[in-house]
Amino acid sequence: MNADSNQRWFPNSMPAPMVDHHTLPWWEACAQHKLTAQRCTNCNHTQLPGSPICSECRGTDFEMTELNGKGTLYTYTAVHQPLTYEEKLPFFIVVIELDVSGTPCKNPVRLMSNIVDAEEEEFEIGKPVEVVWETFSEFVSVPRFKFVK
Amino acid sequence: MSRKAHIVGVGESQYTKWGKIVDETEHALAHKAIIKAVTDAGLTVDDIDGLASFAEDRNEAIFIAAELGIPELRFGNMVWMPGGGGGCAAVSNAAMAVETGQAEVVVVYRSLCQGQFMRFGHAAELMVNEGGDEAAEPPPITFQQATTLMLGAMGHVMPFGMITGAAAFALPFRRHMHKYGTTGEHLGKIAVAFRKHANRNERAVMKDKELTLEQHQASRMIADPFRLFDCCMENDGACAVVVTTEERAKDLAKAKDRRPVEIVATVQGAPKGYSFGSFTNANIDDDIYATGGTEQMANRLWEKSGLKPEDVDVAQIYDHFTGSVLMQLEDFGFCKRGEGGDFIDSGALDWEGGSLPTNTSGGSLSEAYMHGLNHVLEGARSLWGESCCPVDNAEVCLVTSAAGVPSSAIVLQAK
């Protein structure tokens, strides 16, 4: 974890999170550098992004369960088209399957994110990754991932 | 006599590269396409009593109806399957209106001037944070309020740079490559096949531009594995399709020396939990992730129509990206899951000698990007023998809408 290192990979011009009542708690946990998922306290079904209702049991009580920040690469793309015209190209958009071991979560949950500090040749589906935090402000931190060396 | 819905006329404005149409507004283009389509059918604007569209078309039916002087608007409908997923659904809704007696003649239209409004491939430019006054201390970056469910879903992925279709649909296709060994060369063969068809099509934006597999493989990467020529164009234009009852269709077809084209069956929908598909949803079921997401819907279409993939003579498959064509071919059962690459290698999609001539006007990759409604126009033309790439004795045509998002499809049959 790099909670204090304030490392940066993307420019401030990246789109800021757009949130509603149900997705805000996840981003607020991110601001504390805690990677969480929304777990239904009735059936332990786990979902992201946050929703007002559990899609399995239709329960409406949730906990933001902290995960261990580990996971595996589910899929990826190297983006060569500029988004903000300030970021380094290519950048990598990925889907990470998050490790929920050690929690009551009954299903693994996936998150769209980025892999940073990696070359294209290193990408291989299934590779282990771990979270790193990019702090934009006291309000907004964004979880990115690195390959576990 | 039956009220079964038929397609009786099609029409379009000129199609151009995005930003080329500056002297006509988007709704004026819609009028042009609608008038051409009803004229093609042997009808007039006075016969129209319903309008349907999709993809949040900016040109609302109530205004189009008023501007055109439609005598009485009896049906106005907008699809909720998003973007290019809704083209066939709009035809489906028109067919429902006609078959339930709510309207007699429904025109489905889509008008799109990406130059006058926003280019879809550049939506991010509206979303990125402003740099602000360099001398002043910039305000701290904070959250923005999502005012719609769509913005809520997009707002969760945009901080990771997810904003373009190329990246959104590269993610599932990358997984298809991983699972089945599919390659960028397979994608290139799709782009080349459709370009050859467009080279015969006077309406096609890419009419005079040839494309080889070598050019495809050398083209710049957009979102790996999608290169420039794997991505659909961004265009200005409008197109329209006229739907009416079998009773009217028989007379109209006779007058035009055409076979009546029946809308045999229609489907729309999405798998459980799909939301906006791979654009925003990282949690699509693993079984479905590396597909077009349209297999369930395809199975329903075959069941409803009483037809099978083997019955299809010509297909118009939504092609926002080449990879989505390959995955939809598997979804609709033209080959087994994972064998899309071999199917492409067999030359199946080619008008000349292919077992399933596909996108015979060039599709979104090479005719025009009209959010796939032009695929429906070409579907009717291919059964009337009026395509630039006519398939002899074609009787059954499948038309699909976008893969990777909630979608729709129709089967057309010449009777």
Ligand SMILES: [Zn+2]
């Ligand atoms: Zn539950």
